[in-house]
Amino acid sequence: MIRVQEHDFDVGQEIKNLTNGNHAIGGVASFLGLVRDIASDAEISAMTLEHYPGMTEKMLTEIEAEANRRWELDASLIIHRYGRMEPGEQIVLVITCSKHRKSAFESCEFLMDFLKTKAPFWKLEETPEGGKWVDARDSDDTAASRWIEK
Amino acid sequence: MKILYFAWLRTTIGKPLEEITPPETVKTVKDLLDWLPSLGENYSIVQEKSDLLRIAINQEYANLDQEIKQGDEIALFPPVTGG
Numbered sequence: 108m109i110r111v112q113e114h115d116f117d118v119g120q121e122i123k124n125l126t127n128g129n130h131a132i133g134g135v136a137s138f139l140g141l142v143r144d145i146a147s148d149a150e151i152s153a154m155t156l157e158h159y160p161g162m163t164e165k166m167l168t169e170i171e172a173e174a175n176r177r178w179e180l181d182a183s184l185i186i187h188r189y190g191r192m193e194p195g196e197q198i199v200l201v202i203t204c205s206k207h208r209k210s211a212f213e214s215c216e217f218l219m220d221f222l223k224t225k226a227p228f229w230k231l232e233e234t235p236e237g238g239k240w241v242d243a244r245d246s247d248d249t250a251a252s253r254w255i256e257k
Numbered sequence: 258m259k260i261l262y263f264a265w266l267r268t269t270i271g272k273p274l275e276e277i278t279p280p281e282t283v284k285t286v287k288d289l290l291d292w293l294p295s296l297g298e299n300y301s302i303v304q305e306k307s308d309l310l311r312i313a314i315n316q317e318y319a320n321l322d323q324e325i326k327q328g329d330e331i332a333l334f335p336p337v338t339g340g
Contacts, residue, residue, distance in 0.1 A: 157263060187339060227263065228339025
């Protein structure tokens with residue numbers, strides 16, 4: 108399941124909804140991304156996430172399908188927010204549920220790595236010098252490239 | 258065809274989307290990127306920052322050699338920074 112939304116989410120409730128009644132699930136892994144107040148030495152008062160409606164959902168759906176192809180998952184969820192957020196706010200949530208922990212851990216990391224390099228989101232940081240578009244990081248490409256099937 | 262711009266491409270070009278009618282000689286993504294600067298000064302960013310340009314056709318990533326046709330939805334944007 109994927110969701111692209113402006114409003115906040117409740118991690119505990121999302122995990123409960125995903126696992127409710129499914130007793131094949133033995134392990135749940137999750138990643139929660141938060142807005143930081145410092146990036147590249149500049150103080151950040153807020154950030155605005157822009158995205159490409161339509162393509163965002165398409166890419167997240169593809170990434171999730173790929174994770175389900177590679178690992179035996181019983182349930183999964185990706186939530187990504189857009190709009191203006193202040194430091195400490197939740198931006199992104201990935202939850203993966205599986206019979207055993209290994210699939211859950213690995214697929215959760217895979218989903219985050221691919222989301223960071225494929226999902227069309229852009230961060231605009233509000234700094235004392237004004238708005239600044241965040242540059243993509245090479246380390247994110249490196250992180251995603253290790254999942255390429257040989 | 259419809260063309261969308263995101264992040265600093267949107268702010269530099271000055272609009273989020275527009276309807277464009279490139280000449281018939283524009284057949285591929287690369288042709289389109291070569292032609293866009295003829296629309297005005299703001300569009301030169303497409304060539305100045307060509308290394309940082311990502312392209313989608315009908316909401317799928319595309320490369321420079323890919324063909325474009327009438328009715329396609331083209332999008333130009335910088336490398337993504339979500340998550």
